[in-house]
Amino acid sequence: MRRIHVIGIGAGDPDQLTLQAVRALRGTDVFFVPDKGEVTADLAGLRRDMLRAHLPDGTYRVVEARDPERDRSDGGAAYAAAVEDWRTARAGLWERLIAGELGEEQTGAFLVWGDPSLYDSTLAVLEEVLERGTVAFEYDVVPGVSSVSALAARHRTGLSRVARPVQITTGRRLAEGFPEGVDDVVVMLDSHQAFRRYADEDVDIYWGAYLGTPDEILVSGPIAEAAPRIERLRAEARARKGWIMDTYLLRRHPRD
Structure with missing residues (x-):
């Protein structure tokens, strides 16, 4: 056999x-x-x-x-x-x-x-x-x-917070909005950079591309500040290599 x-x-x-x-x-x-x-x-x-x-x-x-x-x-x-x-x-x-x-x-x-x-x-x-x-x-x-585990390790952060859920989804789904009742979202397969729609919200991003390789790129911070840098680095890397694999965690701050 x-x-x-x-x-x-x-x-x-x-x-x-x-x-x-x-x-x-x-x-x-x-x-x-x-x-x-x-x-x-x-x-x-x-x-x-x-x-x-x-x-x-x-x-x-x-x-x-x-x-x-x-x-x-x-x-x-x-x-x-x-x-x-x-x-x-x-x-x-x-x-x-x-x-x-x-x-x-x-x-x-x-x-x-x-x-x-x-x-x-x-x-x-x-x-x-x-x-x-x-x-x-x-x-x-x-x-x-997984790239999800590698991302969290490289940014020295956990994927979830105490008594809070975390969800793994795709860029296509994120473009429709944050999942109901979830403030920590790991996003994969996002060719359209759906995180940009949250630039005006109180959200942090932990982003990584080519994780675990010599070409690894990491960016983190408030999404309003980090998004332009991610867009630039992503475009440069894609132009240089012809492809990109990236993953990110979005963390929304509690709303009063």
């Missing part, structure tokens, strides 16, 4: 891999690495750096495959349909890779940024592959240090 490890590899720092993750790496024969094109080629490079940091050369094989393109339709049913189509295309690709590149008694692995449970499609795609019934395998999941 083929076996697959889904390994959370943290936000980018090879030192953030857990001992469990390293053991899983050392028990893997084939690593499947998505190729997202030249713009994000350094993401594949970071994965290779992690393998070199923890594994001896010649003990494993890396299989790269071009990731399907996703329709970037924004909002509502169009967005949900685009994601569903992309996952189905990915499942078809992974089905072929597992069947063709992984021996019947070998172990493969997918390296997932942060933690596989948080805004990642790997588990859903593997389940779709299994449901098709053309290739059989077992899989397990190794948790990783």
Whole structure:
């Protein structure tokens, strides 16, 4: 029976891999690495750096495959349909890779940024592959240090306050307003910088981009003061690298 490890590899720092993750790496024969094109080629490079940091050369094989393109339709049913189509295309690709590149008694692995449970499609795609019934395998999941945990650590702050909830959401949802009854909100996948709508409110922001990598950028402070700096740094970084991954915590002060 083929076996697959889904390994959370943290936000980018090879030192953030857990001992469990390293053991899983050392028990893997084939690593499947998505190729997202030249713009994000350094993401594949970071994965290779992690393998070199923890594994001896010649003990494993890396299989790269071009990731399907996703329709970037924004909002509502169009967005949900685009994601569903992309996952189905990915499942078809992974089905072929597992069947063709992984021996019947070998172990493969997918390296997932942060933690596989948080805004990642790997588990859903593997389940779709299994449901098709053309290739059989077992899989397990190794948790990783998420960008949310890395963000809080780098800013030396907690995510929640005493007896208060914290919510993790997307930029698309934040644009609709703060969640009801929540004053501490972690935001991911925000390509439109929805935090700007709160520049006139009593809100602090803790922002980080490329967390855990040599390109890491951190900004914190009252959003009215921090927002212009974040916008400038974000635009400069995106122009320089061609892509950006950022996460932030918004903390609204109690209202009388």
